[in-house]
Amino acid sequence: MENEKLSLPNYTIPEDLQNVVAITTLDRLYNWGRRSSVWPLMFGLACCAIEMIAAQTARYDMARFGMEVMRPTPRQADMMLVSGTVTKKMLPSIIRLYNQMPEPKYVVAMGACASSGGPFKEGYNVVAGIDKFLPVDVYIPGCPPTPQALIAGMIKLQEKIDKQSIKHVTWYNKEKKDGNYVPMPILGPDLIDVRRNAEIRDVAAAKESA
Amino acid sequence: MYGKGILKGLSVTWKRFWDTYTDDISWMLRGKKRYNSDEGIRHRSSKDTKGIFTVQYPEEQLIVPEEFRYVPFLVYDEGADGKKEVRCTSCGICAKVCPPQCIWIVRTNDPSTGRPVPVPTDFFVDMDICMNCGFCAEYCPFDAIKMDHDFDIASYQRNVYNLEKLMKPASYYAGIRPENYTREEEARKAKEAAKAAKAEANAAAA
Amino acid sequence: MATPVLTQTVDLAARFPGKVSADARPGYAGIIVNKENLVEVATAVRDEFGFDLLTAVTGVDYIAENKMEVVYHAYKTTGGAGLVFRVQVERVDPIEVPSLINIWPGVDFQEREAWDLYGIKFTGHPDLRRILMWEGFEGHPLRKDWKEPFFEEEVKPFKSRWPDGQHTFAENKNPFRDNLNFPKDFDPEKYVVDKEEDLYMSLERDTTKDVEGNMKTDHIVVNMGPHHPSTHGVLRVAVQLDGETIIGLKPVMGYLHRNHDKIGERNTYLQNIPYTDRLDYFNSMSNNFGYVTTVEKLMKIPVAERAEYIRVIMAELSRIQNHLIFIGMLMNDLGTMYTPSLYAFEERELVLDIFEAVSGARMMCNYFRFGGVVRDIPDFAMQKIKDLVFERLPAKTDEMERFLNENEILVARLKGIHVLNAEDAIKYSVTGPVLRATGVPYDLRRADPYSIYDRFDFDVAVRQNGDMMDNYLIRFDEIRQSLRILEQAIKQIPQGPINSQKAAYQVRVPAGEAYGRIESPKGELAFYIVSNGKPNAYRYHVRPASFVNLTAVESMCKGSKIADFVALLAMLDIVMGELDR
Numbered sequence: 001m002e003n004e005k006l007s008l009p010n011y012t013i014p015e016d017l018q019n020v021v022a023i024t025t026l027d028r029l030y031n032w033g034r035r036s037s038v039w040p041l042m043f044g045l046a047c048c049a050i051e052m053i054a055a056q057t058a059r060y061d062m063a064r065f066g067m068e069v070m071r072p073t074p075r076q077a078d079m080m081l082v083s084g085t086v087t088k089k090m091l092p093s094i095i096r097l098y099n100q101m102p103e104p105k106y107v108v109a110m111g112a113c114a115s116s117g118g119p120f121k122e123g124y125n126v127v128a129g130i131d132k133f134l135p136v137d138v139y140i141p142g143c144p145p146t147p148q149a150l151i152a153g154m155i156k157l158q159e160k161i162d163k164q165s166i167k168h169v170t171w172y173n174k175e176k177k178d179g180n181y182v183p184m185p186i187l188g189p190d191l192i193d194v195r196r197n198a199e200i201r202d203v204a205a206a207k208e209s210a
Numbered sequence: 211m212y213g214k215g216i217l218k219g220l221s222v223t224w225k226r227f228w229d230t231y232t233d234d235i236s237w238m239l240r241g242k243k244r245y246n247s248d249e250g251i252r253h254r255s256s257k258d259t260k261g262i263f264t265v266q267y268p269e270e271q272l273i274v275p276e277e278f279r280y281v282p283f284l285v286y287d288e289g290a291d292g293k294k295e296v297r298c299t300s301c302g303i304c305a306k307v308c309p310p311q312c313i314w315i316v317r318t319n320d321p322s323t324g325r326p327v328p329v330p331t332d333f334f335v336d337m338d339i340c341m342n343c344g345f346c347a348e349y350c351p352f353d354a355i356k357m358d359h360d361f362d363i364a365s366y367q368r369n370v371y372n373l374e375k376l377m378k379p380a381s382y383y384a385g386i387r388p389e390n391y392t393r394e395e396e397a398r399k400a401k402e403a404a405k406a407a408k409a410e411a412n413a414a415a416a
Numbered sequence: 417m418a419t420p421v422l423t424q425t426v427d428l429a430a431r432f433p434g435k436v437s438a439d440a441r442p443g444y445a446g447i448i449v450n451k452e453n454l455v456e457v458a459t460a461v462r463d464e465f466g467f468d469l470l471t472a473v474t475g476v477d478y479i480a481e482n483k484m485e486v487v488y489h490a491y492k493t494t495g496g497a498g499l500v501f502r503v504q505v506e507r508v509d510p511i512e513v514p515s516l517i518n519i520w521p522g523v524d525f526q527e528r529e530a531w532d533l534y535g536i537k538f539t540g541h542p543d544l545r546r547i548l549m550w551e552g553f554e555g556h557p558l559r560k561d562w563k564e565p566f567f568e569e570e571v572k573p574f575k576s577r578w579p580d581g582q583h584t585f586a587e588n589k590n591p592f593r594d595n596l597n598f599p600k601d602f603d604p605e606k607y608v609v610d611k612e613e614d615l616y617m618s619l620e621r622d623t624t625k626d627v628e629g630n631m632k633t634d635h636i637v638v639n640m641g642p643h644h645p646s647t648h649g650v651l652r653v654a655v656q657l658d659g660e661t662i663i664g665l666k667p668v669m670g671y672l673h674r675n676h677d678k679i680g681e682r683n684t685y686l687q688n689i690p691y692t693d694r695l696d697y698f699n700s701m702s703n704n705f706g707y708v709t710t711v712e713k714l715m716k717i718p719v720a721e722r723a724e725y726i727r728v729i730m731a732e733l734s735r736i737q738n739h740l741i742f743i744g745m746l747m748n749d750l751g752t753m754y755t756p757s758l759y760a761f762e763e764r765e766l767v768l769d770i771f772e773a774v775s776g777a778r779m780m781c782n783y784f785r786f787g788g789v790v791r792d793i794p795d796f797a798m799q800k801i802k803d804l805v806f807e808r809l810p811a812k813t814d815e816m817e818r819f820l821n822e823n824e825i826l827v828a829r830l831k832g833i834h835v836l837n838a839e840d841a842i843k844y845s846v847t848g849p850v851l852r853a854t855g856v857p858y859d860l861r862r863a864d865p866y867s868i869y870d871r872f873d874f875d876v877a878v879r880q881n882g883d884m885m886d887n888y889l890i891r892f893d894e895i896r897q898s899l900r901i902l903e904q905a906i907k908q909i910p911q912g913p914i915n916s917q918k919a920a921y922q923v924r925v926p927a928g929e930a931y932g933r934i935e936s937p938k939g940e941l942a943f944y945i946v947s948n949g950k951p952n953a954y955r956y957h958v959r960p961a962s963f964v965n966l967t968a969v970e971s972m973c974k975g976s977k978i979a980d981f982v983a984l985l986a987m988l989d990i991v992m993g994e995l996d997r
Contacts, residue, residue, distance in 0.1 A: 043643045045650055046672055046993055047697035047779060057761040058263040072645040088595075089550055090650055090671040093643050116338035116368060117595070119310035119691065121586060122682075123675030124557050124564035125549065128587060128595045129338070131368075140364040141281060141337040144779060148267045149280070153364035155268065160366065188607045189554035190565070190596045197604045203591050204602040215822030222819040223755060255769055257803035263762055275769075277791070279776040302578035307921040309687035311574050314581030326579065334583035343690035343782045348790065349921045357776065370583060 027165050034078075034104065035066075035158040041077035041097065042070035046084025048111040048144040055147035065154055074100040079157070080134075085113035085120055086127040088191040095182050098134055103171035103180065108157060109136045110150060112143045119143065127191070133182055226260075233261035246270050276387050279344045279357030281337055282313075284376040285383050296377060297354035299328035304346035304355050312339035313346060333376055337369035353394050359386045427465065428501075432457055439502070443714075443928020443947075446487075446500025454503055454514050461490055461499060462519055468842050469493050469858075470520040471940055472931070472959040473527060475534035479560040482507045484536060487944065488516070489931055489959075493842055493856055495863035500931070505536075515541040522845025524967050533558035533677070543618045548670035548996060551610040554599055557678055564678065565590050565597040571952045572682055619656045619664040635663065638978070642671040648745070648985055649992030660977050665970050669963075669996050676997035680956035685711055685786070685923050688956065693780040695941075695958060696994040698741060701734040701771070702936040704784035709866055710932025710943040711786055714925050720916045723788035724868045725909040729801065730771070730783065731934075732898040732905070736809060737767040738937035739891040742989050743816060746888060749986040750829050756820060763812050766804060773797035786923055788915030798906075805902045813895050821889070830884040834972050834984050837882055844968035848939025848961050850988060853890045854882035860935035867934075871908075872901045884980075887987045894937075922951055929955075938962055938989050958997055962990035 044052055055062050062068050071077040074097045086094060098107070109130055112118030117128035130136060137160055140153035166172070170180070186192040192200065237244040244250040244262075251265055251273055265272050282304075289295040298315075305313040314334040318327040347357045358378070363369070384391040428436050428447055435453040439446050449457045461467050467490035476485040484507045491498040503513050515538035516523050527538040528547040535556035538544055545551060555562050566586045568574050576584070587593050598604075616637060641652035650671035656664035676695065680688050692707045693700035705727055712719060719727075741764055744757030768778040774793050775783035783789055793801070820826055836846070838854040851858055859876040861869040877893035879886035917923075927949040933942035939961025946955035965988050973981050 042645050043650075046674075047694055049649070050697055050779065054761060054765070057765075058758050059265060059762070059765050060267065061264045064264075064266065085672060085674050087671060087673055089673065090642060093671075097643060112338050112340060116336070118339055119341040119694070120674040120679065121310065121339055121595075122564065122566045122568070123679055124595070124597075125670070125673045125675055126595060128566075129368075132594065138364055138366060139338065139368060141340070141369050142361065142363075143341040145364075146280075146361055146778060148272065149361035149364070151267050152362040156364045156366070186604070186607065186609055187550045188552060188598075188604065188609070189602060190598055192604045192607065193594075194604070200592065200596075200598060201603050201605070204598045204600060207591065207598075207600045212824055215824050215827070219819045219823050222815055226759075255766070257766070257800070257808040259762075259766075263765075275773040275776075275794075275797070277774070277776040277794075278772055300579065303921065305578040305581060306573040307686065308573075308577075309683060309690050311572055311577055313577060314583045315578045316581055317579035332582075334581070336583065341690055341694075342777060342780065343693075344776055345686070345690070345782075345921070349919070372583075 035161040037066040038079045039069045040079045040081045042072045044083050048083035051144045052083045055150045060147040079106045082114040082130045083110045087125045106137045107134045108138045115139045229261040280361045283358045283378045300330040307345045307349050310339050312336040333373040335371045473523050474957045475530040476955045477560045493858045512537045548673040565595050672992040672996040684951045690782045696991050698738045699734045700781045701730040706934040706941045708784045713930040720788040722912040723914045735898045735937040737764040746986040749982045787917035833884045835883045853879045853886040855880045874900045960994040962995040
């Protein structure tokens, strides 16, 4: 693994100190701590939420990964597991929750619906993928992903965390600190993404009269 | 007595707690592996399971039944000189029956005649729309599209699979669904034999 | 299959000469009532003819005839066939139909839904707001001339998929490059957002009287959800509180409205089966059951004998695991954090193993087909079913009872809380275990038998008090009865083909309408399908049990504490996929 090498210190331990001293980089220690306690935000949207609960129960036991502590408040959560269909009506609440989560935060799109709208993509009340609004870290296909597939996705997320370096992460960077703030969409005649106001106005004006 | 019901309930949790040890110990005494072995996993998924119920994915995996379905893949036969002969004839039944319409097929046209050739130029499945219903595999008349057992396909971007990514060898299919494979192969052989017999009969008649 | 005769036209036509007429369209049943006489006829239907349970109200848009229709399905709680009556109005806005809320208060949400999705104004309805979409949404989506942003073609399969199906994202075809559609010259910056005043005003009318003997305090409105750990999914409830006492409450839903009906009208009949899996996602087998029975009714085809038994086995297994989860989740909401649900989920996993073995998927089984099921039960799965039914599940149900039933805290939290009496329950069209816990022995498996339920010997589980405790205990009774049915079914199951039809990806469904209902674990799950002979349903409507059962929630929880309300939601056993569709 290339990335593992990157975070290894370029230093060999003298023979007499081997098994006594262990050397790591700050990155590895930091990431080890973070990867082993990814606390998900406790909320489920649809069918996938049931498989998420199943993954927390005895047979699959996500606690083995330090992910069993479902936090009902976003302030204490590290990861948002978007488990199910995101509807337009629900979206503002999800964005608000996301904005309330402290950095570092991760978004996992569980299942087809969260990734792209899934089988309900054509529906008028369905957001075609949470990635239109939030930066998604891992996409887990499946409808719904089985608990084992969900855990496989979580391992992918841990791998991603492993690759991050304390030097480059945005949450210590003063300039980029608010980079992850997503303005709240508005429920109008349809879902209004306020970042796209000008574009919506232009396209609506160019529209042939209905 | 107040509290009797609570104590009664606690006896159940206590028994459950105790069971986590009794089962492990009895397996150990019999010299069998309860963890990381097929037998152990099978036992933990049976009616007799008690005690620890966890199957520690990824170290050990649940034994999925043959019919388990996750996402579709295309079967190809390995022809001479290792050529991948995809079974799909681009008839389009899977694309028509697909409930969320997540299958796109580009049919090949013979450049000289303009007639369609029974091989797809490209084949797309949008894995982020697919609802894993298995209709494509169920209604495919050529046993060309099948449902996969592999669920470890999470990734860092959207998943639109093309022909290249969808293809898996027939041997893989035989591995995950041995019974189905044997049944289909037999049916195919019977069909071919019938065809040959008919052709022979026709030749004899002529 | 015993198909009960659905109507009693003779009586009504004689009783109301000139005010009603028989529906003459081929494949249709029931009577057409004049709009002006609707309330009068409906009152007679309830009081004189004894149809006390109005299960479904829905609209149909007959755009070719320029008619908008409202269809009512009424039944007797003593069992037997139902009565269909309908009103037809000109399809010109404003479309107005008198509301029946004073006769059957259970129509409340269903009329609001018809207003939301069809724009049918129910005059006399006190709180006619949008229910699944939000106030301010443009248009009424289920009308046939309303097109969604990602509209591609009228019906599936889409031509762009084959033979020249270059992959494109649906976004690229929409001018807004997303699932959006705005009216011409819309300016988002000038848009005034709806502040949901209507919702809060609708609460206001309940604040007139004070709870006696209490200190006078200000009332506060609390919004629970849509993200709330104790709402079952993304439900929101606006609660008006006097201290901790609930004095007014309005559920707000639609946070999981996935446009099931609209998509269902575009799908072919077969394509709808996997979509029904996602209605009540705990019980995909039951949903399949309801849907295929309805379509089979329309198609008038028999079901293979062995398949009938397989269906019953699957549906009853599904009921057992649903009730186990119900118990676990109820305990969760009462604060018994997790242990009972862990125990319940263990049994559920074993049941799901069977589903996985027969159908290929744990939750979204997609197992039923018109005329039968998709594949036979493999031998090892049959053995597993026997193991569970004869050995494990009875023992584990007993264990669960031993574990919880006498627990003093549990009894204190459940006994005498949220009492629903039989009269109210029927009035609010409540069905399923919640209705039976009030003392009404109304179980569709007995009252209006479908499939082969008339062959089995079982009792309808009934409890008398209608409080939380009875609602909790009746689930155990039902598990036991399901086990009884399963035992008989396993013993009687014959060998033979598992489908009466040839496997085909397109089925012919003659024109007409059908209303098929089954006893799902949550209550009456019904499908209303109108076919015009094409490969796609003209009207596809789901009558979900959770949605209608929720109508009673407001009257049930008034005067109780907010902490108990959380348990009430668990008790109604709502599931959002079915509630919002």
